[in-house]
Amino acid sequence: MNILETRGLFHDFSGLQVLSDVNLQIRDGERHALIGPNGAGKTTLFNVVTGTYAPSRGQVFFKGRDVTGWAPNELSRIGMGRSFQITSTFGRLSAFQNIRLAILSKRGIRFSLFRSVDKMREITRETEAVLDRINLTAERDRAASALSYGKHRALEISLALATDPELVMLDEFAAGMSRDETHYAVDLVRRLTEGKTVVLIEHDMDVVFSLADRITVLHRGEILATGTPTEIRHNQAVKDAYLGDLEV
């Protein structure tokens, strides 16, 4: 079963073709990496799938439903989460407030005007449990933007995951991290996404090969190959276009 599927997806920015005839298939429960050189259209594909903008042509199916052109908040409500390449959190709000927003959304509490949020014990407990799982309990009341880079990234990843999505799209979650931070982040993603489907854009091949069940290579807006890590490693077209003679 495919949880996510794109059919004949095209996208252009005022004439510049960025995606052309992309047929992506993501199986339920897998961890799928999207790789390719800079400018291959990976983030654009993410943006079209998650609703930042509608595709020029083609369709997006999520859980068997045609969700082409849906807004991010609508996709979020039916179980799609996303993190961003450039850390995107609520900067001046505390780590606790950040996660609490995700928990509120998950519980469908969006226009509640008659209760004090600080007195909603269930919400507080659940938020603290999430903070505990990502080792941010000590930084509970610290502003998100004041966290160390690694912790800030961890907060963003769990922001995407705290709404409990079935599919989570991670855009270069390990970008800019040190070796140690990357190890920690990979471990975190593995732990937090258990039982979920993950699509990740990643440049770090160590991360890709340690996490992904399958890989799709995007090149100049087209899918060059899809397969298991071993298949991709030995694919001649992929070697020519992207991986080169890298010993991977």
Add this chain to the structure above:
Amino acid sequence: MRRALAALSWVAGAVALAVLPTTVGPYYTNVFVTFAIFSVFSVSLNLLLGYTGLFSFGHAMFFGAGGYGTALALKHVSGLALLPAVGAGVLASLVLALVLAPIVVRVSGTAFAMLHLAFSQVLYVLALKLRAITGGEDGIGNFPIPPLNIPGVASLPMKDSPQNFYYFAIVLLALSLWLMWFFTKTPFGQVQLAIRENAKRTDYLGFKVPQSKAVIYLVSAAFAGVSGSLYGLFHNLVSADGAFGALVSFAPIINIMIGGIGSFMGPILGTALFLVIEEVTSRFTERVELVIGLIFVFVIMFAPLGVLGTAKMLKQRWLAGRTARDAVQRAA
């Protein structure tokens, strides 16, 4: 202990408000009513400005709609009671906000600010030109002010009884402040902050940003309407300059910036400071706006967090310094 202290200060505050008109005399009682009205007006703007990050240069239009709504209702509907008259003002503000919301919730930043300046100026001109309805430059004055009827208890006359009006206004304004304060404490209040910090992220978390903005906008407009309505009743006059003028839009911005944008109490403190400065400088010069303007510039340049924000920052620094000193002492 802490709870008892808080309860005690609430009681003390209530008692102080209750005895105020009999202790400070009618002049300062009226100054205080002005303070309370502009506090509510400023806090209502701060729901947009401080909490949601939406800068409006035209919040006066909701203040003015409240004033004109109440004045027109009392002028034309004979036998209208006091609270429904206030309600008519609030309704006018709400209707105005409902008309504008579909347009303004889709923009932010400078566009939001300038659109509001434009709309409020349109209303200003309309108030001047539609003489048959608004009285033009004269405004609407001397409309009847009904007594407050509390069924089975009393009928309190409002006209020619500043003291009665004081109690009526203070209760209504305090209730407004409390409601707005509670509003910021609800889950929805958190969504406001989220929109201010990162609208895109808010969308991706599953919140509808334009719709949420619209709700905040309506709430803010309604409370601006309450303050405008009471302002009209207080002076028994509404005029284009006093209701829709650009200075009416700028006053709450100045109050918020002086007091501190980052907190609920900031705009209230700012309003108090504004009035004190106005009161003091008007004894020496007629150029009150010049002095206020200079102070405003000074605040923006040297204390952009306002009085409350700067005080909080200094306290944190002092605490951090003390912790550091303690650590050094322990180490030594």
